[in-house]
Amino acid sequence: MDRVAGEAGDFTVTLLRKPRYVLEEKCTGCTTCVEYCPALCPDAFNQGLSQSKAIHIHYAQAIPLIAYIDDSCLYLKERKCRICEAVCKNRAIDFRQKPETLAVNVGAVILAPGFEPYDPRESGRYGYGRLANVVTSMDFERLMCATGPTEGEIRRPSDGRPPRRIAWVQCVGSRRVTPGENRYCSAVCCTYTQKQVILTKDHDPEAACTIFHNDVRSFGKDFERFCERAARLPDVRFIRSYVSIVGETAGSNVVVRYATASEGVREEEFDLVVLSVGMKPPAEAARLAERFGIALDPSGFCRVDPAHPLQTSRPGVFVSGAFAGPMDIPESVFAASGAGARCGELLSRRRGRLARERVFPPEKDVAAEEPRVGVFVCHCGANIGRVVDVPATVEYARGLPHVVYAQEQLFSCATNCAKEITAIAREKGLNRLVVAACSPRTLEPLFRDTLREAGLNPYFFEMANIREHCSWVHSLEKDAATRKARDIVRMSVARASRLEPLKEFTLPVHKAALVLGGGVAGMTCALSIAAQGHLVHLVERGEDLGGLARRLHTSLDGMDIPARVRDLAERVYANPRIRVYTRARVVSAEGYIGNFLTRIASDRGESEIRHGATVIATGADLYRPAEYRYGQDGRVLTLLELEEAIARGEERVLGAGRTVMIQCVGCRNAERTYCSRICCSAAVKNARRLKELNPAMDVCILYRDMMTYGFREEAYREAAERGVRFIRFEPERPPRVEAVAEGGASVLRVVVDDPVLGRTLAMDAGVLALAAAVVPAADAPEIAGLFKVALGPDGFFKEAHVKLRPVEFATDGVFLCGQAHYPKHLPETIKQAYGAAGRVAALLANDTVVASGAVCEVLERRCIGCGSCIAACTYGAIRISETKAGPKAAVNPVLCKGDGLCNAKCPTGAIVLKHFTDEELASQIDAAADAAASETLNRKAG
Amino acid sequence: MNQENGSALTETVRLLCRTPGGPRFGDVLVVGGGISGIQASLDLASAGFKVYLIDRGPAIGGRMAQLDKTFPTNDCSM
């Protein structure tokens, strides 16, 4: 990128396109040039742990999958060599390419340049780059990965031996005031470390894993359970200690020094040390800021206003992902959808003028043809090929009934291989395809499109999972794995031969949204959807808009919450595209994506609302503590009550000699296995405020792990510097609170065992504030039932995919944001609300949606009207109606979700789950049983 | 990559990687082809906007493509 001119709605951006020296339209990604290239250079994608060539493909599944030549090329440096030019049959090498400047005209910009992993060399304290067996967590990702430098076998750099004793050092480059490191918490390292520990144990159950940490910050959804899972594994130790890397032994083992309360200072040897490095702003942050004229914050990330967390300081330029500060994948994903929504608000009038639809060739009718199956066996780089004998599997597949073609591929999912499949399907007249690769969960949709490209019905496709189900789990038994791969392929071919073409439904989309919940999440979402041109019905159960945020007054990041909430509510009421229903209750909800019909009883009376999308933003409740004398003693408050009392200037609070706060009240326990995420920051916020208002006050926070992630770490440090006392307690020994009569007065005494000092402290508190857990809203189960969406094990609404679909439900057309999803801070709620609005707009922008063809249907002749199927269907998709031939069931295919429970309950086989029929499944069961496959299959197929 | 993204991705890639040959006028420029940039592009494309996705590297995918698997489902990061 070179220059940016213009303003929101009309930018001209000058781009500088670096030469690849490879013609995109000619390169086939064959990699012959890579083989012959003599110039070795470290492979950046593999963190420099392996060598690459000057001409190479970035990584095996790269998009676009074409080679490029980098600066280490001998010709570019010294005008020598040009071997690649000579070996490329397609003449795709072009050294004459020059940097190309092009100007594009756009209405809005989203900056998503990501982050840079912290480089431990910057501090020079960790031996990284000096000791061979000290690696960063990014290096370790590549060491674990099958496409990495060691093909997925974890080997340490010094001698290639599999390490047995591995230590992770947390907070490398984060939460430190030492020069060269960063003060903020990088927010993601605690969790990725748990993942690495679990995966390491998967690779080698004997591995001993030690994690040196300061707090285990398990503040995200499902994190706490995940950490517990890691902690329960054998030979996994969590040690709370700062460490120093002392040096290495003669055998290149790394010596680590640490200290614990019970054992004092110790030194221990490890085979490998993994530095859990944090996030830094992207390298080009300063340049981007300068070009776009946007402000950065002191740590070099993009500066955002907490109330407008997707907006840079320049109108029309939005930000998503970790450029706005450390964040995890789900937040990056919903921030991206949110930034998309913000652009949509700005440009709604231009929508649809420029995008083009993907066009597929017409579908061939192959009903009369015999099955002609093509089998493509994927190496998945080394993922499959290293274990399963792929050529032998291909050979075997060729001998199976109905198979007319079989071949191997390096990465079937790569663009060139998908094209190859299409071409061969046409050339060989294939009418069924089997791809033996990975799980259909990930790539089935991609391959279905491949069939469409070949003019075939997309349901004539079957994936044989020989990776997750075979090579990954049988890496040490290669012969047995190859036999199993044959079994799996045989089963898939059997099923593929019986597959039927299915029709997908096109449903009209009613261009209005229903948003449930009038808190900050619901209002933000409603405003954004309305700004993108759609009608919104906003439904609030309370008397007024605002939700839980109405009780908040200040925030760590300085947002004026009451003003923000007032502003949102005013804009909602003033917006002609938003209809607000207060004191509202959902009476009934029916319908499906694009066509919901919901009845609401509210101040407006009874209303019937048609809408194409539903957003659940119903928020959360607060736990009412039963512990620590709450409710029995007026001096015991919740943190929120404390905040309200401070805002009212209550003397009993502001004048207290000592305020004690107890964290994790009602969560991170056996009953609620999750962290409420926001309370540590709330405690710090209120402690800081109390110290401001009454510097003499003694403020103590009793905590287990301080979850002040991201930039909130700064406030935690500042509070400690201002004299707020942080005292940790162990979950097994929680604080005790008693009312003691002393000198004729009742004293509220808090007793806590301090594991650091190794003694018991007793303190008398004027005010005791409890960090009461955020709990799922009381009406969550009812709402979930009405809109047929799921709740997770903690009782919060369950998104479709933790990482990649964080604002959607598995039920199409229903979206999620705010604390209904999980406790979160307001800026996060706002981002997620925009994210949901972005997804809603992406749906409502279309006139139609497509529903799956793999749904149930009734063979009326066989139906006896017994009703077993109706009882089995949770979606109300089946009705019985009286016909001349008696009562018969019928399926409404748009309500059917294809779970097939009805099929398993039907005594006569009258109701059939298409794409998973008894015949198709039985063919797989039969094929599984037959080791001498071909003859049996011939018999059955004949 | 999840189901929807999987198929939509090819679509966007077609739209995005090949475009700057046609008229150089679009709706939105997305800077950065990591998970966040890709998601933003996909959403905007399905909402009917024309998107330019640019990345300083030779391919999209960003940091997430470098990860082995992701928490908590340990799905393949591709």
Added chain:
Amino acid sequence: MCSGRVDLAHVIRAFENGMDGVYLGGCRLNECNYITHGNYDALAMVLLARRILQHIGLHPERLRIEFMSSADGMLFAEGVNDFVRTVKALGPLGRAEGLAPGEVAARLAEVRKLVPWIKLAKRDKLAARLTDPAGREGHFTAEEVAALFREVPAYYIDPQKCQACRICAGRCPVEAIDGGKQRVHVIDQERCIKCGTCLAVCPERFQAVTCFVGVPPPPPPAEDRRTPVRRKKAAAAP
């Protein structure tokens, strides 16, 4: 497709194919991504199938269901390894139970034929959501399954009463009734799935279908004796 889509017939088919063990994996209970919780249906089906295996003299340990999430790779591996050890310790299907191969096949084939009837008879219990682990083992009892097999009904069309109206033949879901014009209808007991539709739809004024439980029904009339015995006009009038 959900684990609850796995049919009792699929399990029986696997054993008929000579499989020594069948292992079912479902999502963690109460963690359904949808609202269906079909894994409970799978659980109930497995509990019943295990009792049935036991009833026909096969080890119920040959069938197992376990629940896990996609992230529980270790749990899956442990579960499968343990199951394989269990099945290997049992030995090959039939031989370990002291049954001749033909006998195993015959018994399984008998069960396969009865699957529709079993689904009907145990419909409510198969749909039960067994949230309390304590209630699972006893949900279906050995005695109950023995009674289920003892009480298999057989439907019979009385040649004296049948008026060859073709209603039952038309409504039989599996076309097991030979319902020729002017011919007494006959149920093919081999094809019959014992759903009782014929009994339900036979016009009340004829009452030609009878349900026999515990005793075999009489043989059908010979081919040349299938002329309907016409009822008197007065009685037959609509």
